[in-house]
Amino acid sequence: MKAREFAWEALCAICLENTYSNLYLRKHLDSVEEADRSLATMIIYGTLQNARLCRYEWSDFVKRKPDDKIALLLDMSVYQLLFMEKIPSYAIINDAVELAKKKSHAKVGNMVNAILRNVMKQGKKEISGNFVEKLALETSHPEWIVQMWKAQYGEEICKNICFSNMETKPQSARVNTLKTTKEEVLKDPMFEEGKLAKYAVVYKGTSIASTTWYKEGKLAIQDEASQLVAEVLDPKPKESILDVCAAPGTKSMHIAQLMENKGELICGDIHEHRVKLMEESAQRLGVKIVNAKCMDATVLDGVKEDFDRVLCDVPCSGYGVLSRKSDIKYHMKSEDMDTLLPLQQSILQCASAKVKQGGILVYSTCTLNKKENEKQVAKFLKEHEDFILLEERTIFPFEYNSDGFYMAKMQRKG
Numbered sequence: 001m002k003a004r005e006f007a008w009e010a011l012c013a014i015c016l017e018n019t020y021s022n023l024y025l026r027k028h029l030d031s032v033e034e035a036d037r038s039l040a041t042m043i044i045y046g047t048l049q050n051a052r053l054c055r056y057e058w059s060d061f062v063k064r065k066p067d068d069k070i071a072l073l074l075d076m077s078v079y080q081l082l083f084m085e086k087i088p089s090y091a092i093i094n095d096a097v098e099l100a101k102k103k104s105h106a107k108v109g110n111m112v113n114a115i116l117r118n119v120m121k122q123g124k125k126e127i128s129g130n131f132v133e134k135l136a137l138e139t140s141h142p143e144w145i146v147q148m149w150k151a152q153y154g155e156e157i158c159k160n161i162c163f164s165n166m167e168t169k170p171q172s173a174r175v176n177t178l179k180t181t182k183e184e185v186l187k188d189p190m191f192e193e194g195k196l197a198k199y200a201v202v203y204k205g206t207s208i209a210s211t212t213w214y215k216e217g218k219l220a221i222q223d224e225a226s227q228l229v230a231e232v233l234d235p236k237p238k239e240s241i242l243d244v245c246a247a248p249g250t251k252s253m254h255i256a257q258l259m260e261n262k263g264e265l266i267c268g269d270i271h272e273h274r275v276k277l278m279e280e281s282a283q284r285l286g287v288k289i290v291n292a293k294c295m296d297a298t299v300l301d302g303v304k305e306d307f308d309r310v311l312c313d314v315p316c317s318g319y320g321v322l323s324r325k326s327d328i329k330y331h332m333k334s335e336d337m338d339t340l341l342p343l344q345q346s347i348l349q350c351a352s353a354k355v356k357q358g359g360i361l362v363y364s365t366c367t368l369n370k371k372e373n374e375k376q377v378a379k380f381l382k383e384h385e386d387f388i389l390l391e392e393r394t395i396f397p398f399e400y401n402s403d404g405f406y407m408a409k410m411q412r413k414g
Contacts, residue, residue: 003036004076004095007043011072014048014327021048021327046083047076048326049166052140054078057125061118062111070108073099077112078119089120135159139166144334145319152370157396161368164398165322165329171203172402173219174227178257178286180218188213196400197227199257217284222250225320225395225405226366229313230254232391232407233362237262239308244268244297244351249278249290251313256287266303268295298346306356314344316365316372320404323397337372344372348380352387358414361387364407368396373406386413 010028013019021044032040047054054075066074077096080087093116101109127134132150136143139162149158172194175182185191185201190211194200201219205211213219229251235241237260246252246267256265267290269275278292295303297312317337322329348363355361363380365372373394381387391409395402 001031001033002095003032003040003043004092005099006032006036006040007047007076008069008073008099010040010044011047011076012069014044015051015072015330016068018331021045021325042084043076043080045326047072047079048330049323050079050083050140051075051326051330052137052142054082054140056127056137057082057122058115058119060125061115066108066111070100070104070112074112074115077116081116081120082124093117093120131155135162139163141165141322141329142332142334145332148334149368153368160398161396161404164396164401167323167401169223169323169397169401169403171205171208172222172224172227173201173203173208173214174222174254174257175199175201176218176220176253176257176285178261179216180213185213185218194224196224196395196402198231200224200227217286220250220253220281220285222254223321223324223403224400225397225402226250227254228393228395228405229311229362229364229407230258232364232393232409233309233311233360235259235263235309240264240306241309241311242266242268242303242307242351242354243311243313244295244300244347244354245313245315246292246311247271247274247278249281249292251311252278252290253281253285253287255311256282256289257285259289261286261288263289264291265289266291266293266307268293268297268300268303270294270296298343298350300350300354303354305354307354307359308356309360309362310351310355311362311364312348312351313364314347316340316344316367317369319367319369320395320397320406321366324403337369341371341376344376345379348376349383352380352384352412355412357412359412360390361410361412362407363410364405366403366405368394368404368406373408377408377410381410387411388413 014021057078080092097109097113100112132146136146191201235255235258243252247269252267272294275292282290318328387410395405397404
C-alpha cells in the first residue's frame with residue numbers, strides 16, 4: 001500500500017473509530033512499502049498534531065462540509081502542503097484527488113482538487129483573535145484547555161506548554177543498573193546523557209527497542225520526567241513497597257532497580273492482561289522481586305497495611321504527554337476529568353491506609369491540571385491529618401524537553 005492511502009486509512013481509524021495510533025501502526029505499518037513507512041508515519045502524526053489548524057486552513061473554501069473521511073483526507077493533504085515543503089505540491093494534490101475518486105466518486109475528487117489548489121495559492125492564513133483563541137488555533141489545542149492553563153499557570157507558562165506540545169520529544173531510556181552501568185551505555189555514540197533523571201540516557205537513532213541494549217534488558221524505554229517518580233519515592237533495599245496502579249510496570253521496574261532486587265514489591269492493575277505485561281517486563285529486565293497482581297486500587301482487598309512506601313501513579317487526563325500522544329489532543333473533552341477526579345481521590349484514600357506509620361506515600365500523574373494534581377493532594381491532606389507534605393513538584397514539558405509530570409511526596413506521622 002502507498003504511504004498516503006495508508007495514512008488516510010490510519011487517520012480514519014484513529015479519529016473516527018478511537019483506535020490508538022501507536023497500536024494501529026504497530027499492527028498495520030508492515031502493509032506499507034518499506035521506503036514509504038517513514039513518510040506515512042510523518043503524515044499521520046503531523047496531521048494529528050496540527051488537526052485544528054489544518055482544518056482552519058481549508059474550511060473557508062467549502063460551502064457544504066464534506067463527510068468525515070473526506071475532511072480527514074483534506075486535513076492530511078493540507079498538512080503536507082503547508083508543513084512538508086520538500087514534497088512537490090502536485091504529488092500531494094494528485095494523490096488526494098485519486099484517493100477521493102477511488103473511495104468516493106469523481107465529483108468529490110474535483111472538490112478536493114479545487115480546495116487544495118486554493119490552499120496552495122493562499123498559503124498559511126493569518127490567525128486572529130485574543131490570546132487564547134490565537135494560541136489554541138496556532139497549536140491545535142482546544143480553547144478550553146488553553147484557557148485552563150492560562151488560569152492555572154499564567155500566560156507565559158501556558159504559551160510555553162502549547163508550543164512544547166508541538167515539538168518532537170527525544171527518545172529517552174532508563175539504564176537498568178541490574179544488568180549494566182550508565183557509563184557503559186554512554187560508550188555507545190548513539191546515546192548521550194539525559195538532563196533530568198539519574199539513570200536517563202537519550203537515544204539519537206530511530207528505535208530504542210531495536211537496539212541490542214534494549215533486547216538484552218539493559219535499557220527500559222521511559223521518559224525522563226517519568227523516571228523522577230521512583231526517585232521521589234526513594235525506595236531502599238529490603239523495604240516493602242506497594243505500587244497500586246502499576247501497569248505496564250515501567251515505574252515498578254525502576255523501583256526494583258533502586259531496591260537492588262532486594263525486598264518486597266507488590267504491583268497491581270485491574271486488568272489481567274496488563275498484569276502479564278508487568279511479568280514480561282520483569283523477566284526481560286532481570287527483576288526478581290516483583291509480585292504482580294490483579295487488583296482494584298479503589299478497594300485493595302487482601303493487601304496488607306504496613307508498607308514502607310506506597311506509590312499512586314493514578315489514571316489521569318494525560319495533558320502532560322500531548323506531544324507524544326496526539327490522539328489525546330484530538331479527542332480530549334473538558335468533561336473527561338469528571339470521572340477521573342473521584343477515581344483519583346478514591347485510589348489515594350485507599351492506598352494511604354496501606355502506609356505504615358512513618359512511611360511514605362507518593363501521588364503522581366502525567367497531566368498538567370491543578371484539579372487533578374495540587375488540589376487533589378490538598379483535599380487529601382485536609383482530610384488526613386496524619387499525613388504531611390514533604391515535597392511537591394510539577395515538571396513542565398518545555399523545561400527539559402520531556403513529558404509533563406506532577407508528583408507529591410507525603411509521609412504518615414510516626
